[in-house]
Amino acid sequence: xxxxHLSLTNFRNYGRLELKLPQSVTLLHGAxxxxxxxxxxxxxxxxxxxxxxxxxDQQIINWDANQPDEPIVVTxxxxxxxTANNKKQIELRLIKEAKPTGMSFRxxxxxxxxxxxxxxxxxNLRVVLxxxxxxxxxxxxxxxxxxxxxxxxxxxDSVYCRTLSSYNKTLEQRNAALRRAAETGRGHxxxxxxxxxxxxxxxxxxxxxxxxxxxxxxEAQKIHYESLTGRHETIRLGYLPRLQYQGLARGDDRQVDxxxxxxxxxxxxxxxxxxxxxxxETLKSVYDKDVASGVTSIGxxxxxxxxxxxxxxxxxxxxxxxxxxxxxxxxxxxxxxxRQETGEHPILLLxxxxxxxxxxxxxxxxxxxxxxxxxxxxxxxxxxxxNRFLQSSSTILVQNGRVTIxxxxxxxxxxxxxxxxxxE
Ligand SMILES: Nc1ncnc2c1ncn2[C@@H]1O[C@H](COP(=O)(O)OP(=O)(O)O)[C@@H](O)[C@H]1O
Ligand SMILES: [Mg+2]
Numbered sequence: 337x338x339x340x341h342l343s344l345t346n347f348r349n350y351g352r353l354e355l356k357l358p359q360s361v362t363l364l365h366g367a368x369x370x371x372x373x374x375x376x377x378x379x380x381x382x383x384x385x386x387x388x389x390x391x392x393d394q395q396i397i398n399w400d401a402n403q404p405d406e407p408i409v410v411t412x413x414x415x416x417x418x419t420a421n422n423k424k425q426i427e428l429r430l431i432k433e434a435k436p437t438g439m440s441f442r443x444x445x446x447x448x449x450x451x452x453x454x455x456x457x458x459x460n461l462r463v464v465l466x467x468x469x470x471x472x473x474x475x476x477x478x479x480x481x482x483x484x485x486x487x488x489x490x491x492x493d494s495v496y497c498r499t500l501s502s503y504n505k506t507l508e509q510r511n512a513a514l515r516r517a518a519e520t521g522r523g524h525x526x527x528x529x530x531x532x533x534x535x536x537x538x539x540x541x542x543x544x545x546x547x548x549x550x551x552x553x554x555e556a557q558k559i560h561y562e563s564l565t566g567r568h569e570t571i572r573l574g575y576l577p578r579l580q581y582q583g584l585a586r587g588d589d590r591q592v593d594x595x596x597x598x599x600x601x602x603x604x605x606x607x608x609x610x611x612x613x614x615x616x617e618t619l620k621s622v623y624d625k626d627v628a629s630g631v632t633s634i635g636x637x638x639x640x641x642x643x644x645x646x647x648x649x650x651x652x653x654x655x656x657x658x659x660x661x662x663x664x665x666x667x668x669x670x671x672x673x674x675r676q677e678t679g680e681h682p683i684l685l686l687x688x689x690x691x692x693x694x695x696x697x698x699x700x701x702x703x704x705x706x707x708x709x710x711x712x713x714x715x716x717x718x719x720x721x722x723n724r725f726l727q728s729s730s731t732i733l734v735q736n737g738r739v740t741i742x743x744x745x746x747x748x749x750x751x752x753x754x755x756x757x758x759x760e
Pocket of ligand 2: 369372373687688714
């Protein structure tokens with residue numbers, strides 16, 4: 337799969353962008369703060385309906401367009417996609433509109449110009465993103481690690497995505513009902529109905545996450561051992577499902593066995609009813625505590641996952657280099673898995689990651705890049721790439737929200753930019 341054309345309106349520092357993208361490799365270069373990352377972000381946003389950076393969707397609306405006295409501001413992202421056997425157009429709109437009641441904000445999704453639910457956009461464009469901030473996954477919060485699973489898995493599993501969305505709503509309702517029960521002593525029957533729903537949805541999530549991480553782990557371990565560390569180091573990627581009351585403190589590996597056992601069981605259990613039964617029983621055993629605290633203490637919303645290198649927690653004991661190799665292995669495994677699941681290469685998006693890798697890792701990553709259907713890289717300094725790599729890629733200069741396609745001619749080494757690809 338690849339994008340043949342990308343069109344942006346009022347997205348970040350792009351007032352208007354019309355960009356034809358070639359199959360194969362594209363290198364976006366230019367000084368800092370010109371819009372390279374923003375361009376990758378727009379593609380990621382179209383693929384996942386989430387921004388890797390913004391915590392608030394309104395941040396992506398172009399500042400110049402987003403004036404307080406404008407009655408309506410529309411941000412549009414449109415991609416023409418070519419897959420192995422068809423073409424389609426996907427579109428996302430963010431609409432900010434002044435209403436008598438105040439400012440309203442909504443998002444719309446379209447496939448081939450017909451409105452669809454936002455969730456239906458997922459799976460039409462699949463991407464794997466490499467950013468330096470990926471490293472924060474290892475040391476960051478469990479919620480960041482869950483977000484990673486959710487975004488990645490939603491690209492290939494629409495049932496998971498729908499189930500997750502229903503689970504989150506049910507969880508909120510159940511927590512509200514728990515608090516009401518604590519305050520008034522009534523409404524336990526409402527909690528009970530919500531618990532049944534939560535169990536059904538949550539069990540499906542447990543199962544799908546367990547299988548997903550197990551398959552990712554297998555690939556990541558192989559890539560890490562064989563290609564990244566010359567058969568010197570082994571990593572293990574493990575799912576820590578929260579099907580028990582006691583959580584796991586960061587870096588504490590003494591209590592990890594029950595989590596790993598549960599994860600293995602979840603991945604191999606063929607009958608989801610058995611998972612539901614265990615989830616329901618555990619919820620029942622913590623019911624009084626949950627009523628007292630007003631929160632549901634167990635369930636996939638408290639899940640986590642972790643890496644170990646040579647048997648020790650990577651977050652606690654790994655060197656920066658070891659952490660980088662593990663992340664790289666994870667991302668490469670993501671590519672492989674997506675290809676296996678869908679029969680198509682995802683689009684690779686790499687933001688300034690090549691610069692920070694040593695020679696061996698860089699060569700391996702660029703191998704993945706060159707074997708992909710489409711890859712888009714950013715770099716402030718394109719000279720760090722080999723001539724061979726540059727010759728086989730298209731290069732685009734990004735300056736202040738405008739792009740210029742470089743057309744190097746063999747006689748002329750100076751790579752003078754020509755033919756502006758955007759107009760305003
Ligand atoms: N909503 C927005 N509207 C207009 N400009 C924005 C918006 N959000 C970020 N920017 C600008 O975009 C530029 C950063 O672009 P970025 O893609 O991160 O640059 P780089 O080329 O270094 O990757 C900055 O100048 C920033 O101020
Ligand atoms: Mg950048």
